[in-house]
Amino acid sequence: MRHTDIAIIGGGLAGSTAAAMLGRAGISSILIDPHQTYPFDFRVEKLGGVEQLQRFAATGFAESVLRSATRSGENWIARFGHLLDTPPNQQFGIMYDELIAAIRAEIAGPAEFICDKVVAVRTSAERQTVTLSNGDTISARLVVLANGLNVGLRHSLGIGREITSPCHSISFGFDLVPVGRSAFPFAAMTYFSERPSDRIAYLTLFPIDDRMRANLFTYRQADDPWLRAMRHNPVEALNAALPRLRRITGEFDVSGDVRVRPTDLYVSTGYRQAGIVLVGDAFAATCPVSGTGTDKVFTDVVQLCSVHIPAWLATCGMGADKIATYYDDPLKAACDAWSNAKAFSFRSVSIDPGLYWRAQRWARFFAYFVKGRLRRLRSGDGRAAVADAVPQTPQ
Template identity: 70%
Template sequence: MKYTDIAIIGGGLAGSTAAAMLGRAGVAAILVDPHAVYPPDFRIEKLGGAEQITRLAKTGLGDAVLRRATHDGVNWIARYGILLDKPPSLQFGIMYDDLVNTIRAEVPGSVQTIIGKAVSIVTSADRQRITLSNGDIISARLAVIANGLNVGLRHTLGIERKIVSACHSVSIGFDLVAVGRPVFPFPAMTYFSERPSDRIPYITLFPIGKRMRANLFVYRAIDDPWFREFRRAPVETLEAALPRLKRLTGAFTTSGEIKIRPADLYVNTGYRQSGIVLVGDAFRTTCPVTGTGCDKVFTDVQRLCSVYIPAWLATEGMGEAKIAAFYDDPVKRACDSWSDAKAHDFRKVSIDSGLYWRAQRWARFGNWLGRGLLRRLADAPFQTSPQSRHHPHPAE
């Protein structure tokens, strides 16, 4: 029997972040995961936006993560083969396994890591008994369930998954390689769909190291023959769906494995129980199209580890009323609601044929075009001044 205050079940992004935060705070914790080193997995490949980077910073892990990631600096925005804007960017490309393993490297040695899988939990208002696949038994005051999409353990606790939107979106990941030139002309680019009928919200191109990574998002059923065609002939299928993309990229081909991952939107019922708390995708999923998955994980874990666990450990017991405070946290609830609304709105604005959503698409196009024009006008004096002609920018 191993005794601890906190047992963290699952060592993905949420679980590893929780282990690092609790260990740094001096909280006794054990992390349980089947993998000593997190394996390659097609999930998050990019962090981005001021709000998301701020949420990462609140975990205390921002510096370590961003040192490993690739900052693109500028992200081109385009549609219909037209470059709309070149705004400064806070996008950082990093493969999911590198992200998780970077965070795991920040977990202090005081946090024990057990290579195994939790197969059962017996809960109470005092201590939780967790049995692992390797025969170990952990007694913890609180079990943090951060095992993502694995529902088996939650089912043993009477927690049921409710599908809100089956196959809400599908993500496709691959490397894009320039043909006839050493590199692409852009640092990064987000290219929005040309036709709602193609059921594509956008493709995002961004660097990870020296690679140009592509994440293409699609609203189709996973058994749609379109996916088989994409695997067979990715360049031709992509060009058919986004025919004017090459005006900006030039000729391209793909490299490496093409990864395809469908995403269901689901919530759980029956999760308000003594002794356990769900975080990240174990609590509820979001749509990868919106890029809010990391926002939810960092918000969940930061609020739990910085606000609630220290207060819970200061008093006896770990009853349901205590745990409920985390789920009712206004910061967490606001992030969950925002992420959920964005998932549904993004799908509608991308593929809905109604007059309102068509108007929304044109409004967004006009907004980006206007921003780009204002940016070019603001930059024009600097580009045409004698000083700029005789003293090039160091990056030129």
């Protein structure tokens, strides 16, 4: 039996970040994941925004990890075929498997990595036992469960899951290529839905290496025939749903596969137990539309690894009362509540037909319009930062 202070199950964003932070802090830990090299997964493909980057910086290795990403310093904002604003914006495009590889490169002793699958966990108020598929066992003071959507281990520990919004959103990922031109006229762009009836939140375009990556966020049911059209005829489906998009992008095509990711919103139940703590998606799901998933992961991991684990290891035992201080952490609780509220408000402002939400959509449109016009006047920018007409038909 191997001994360590912390056993981390799951080597995605949350688990790999935790291992890197604990290793840097000199805390003995073992990261366990069945993939030596993390495989392709359609998840986080972009990091950006002041608050998100600050949360990443709190891990201590954001600067080195982001060297592997593609930076775009300006993001166009558009709707109804109108370019509304061109604000400066720090965005970093990186595929999820490449992000995990860059973070794992930061893992250093006394943290270790084991490529194997965990088949059983036995917990107590003192030490925990982790059993691997090859029969080896690991004894740890604390188990950090960071295995995302995998429910098997949680069920064996009596940890349940309550789905709060089934099929809350469906995301698409693909590469967009210009037709008849060598490049698009923008470094990055966010294009908002033209009609609530299309059940689209927005399309975001951003560079990764020499490609223009596209993430389309929608609110549709899993059996909607439109999903099949989007997978097999994405150009036609996009042009039908966002007919004025080409005013800005020009003609375009889709290269490669169209990846699809449906998202249920859920929260874990029965998780206040001795010896084990849940982080990231293992604790609760986030909606990709809101862009808060990485905020929650970094908040969870930073508070756990820099505040709570050092305090827990300073005294004997690992009872449920200790673990509760992490779940009750004010910063974690506030981030969880903010992320959940944003998931529902973004859905409403995108597709709800009520007068209040229609007013919200138009308020956001005109706010971007005015900001773009003022930015253009201040800078003397000769580009058409806004179109010369505002659409007259309320949406």
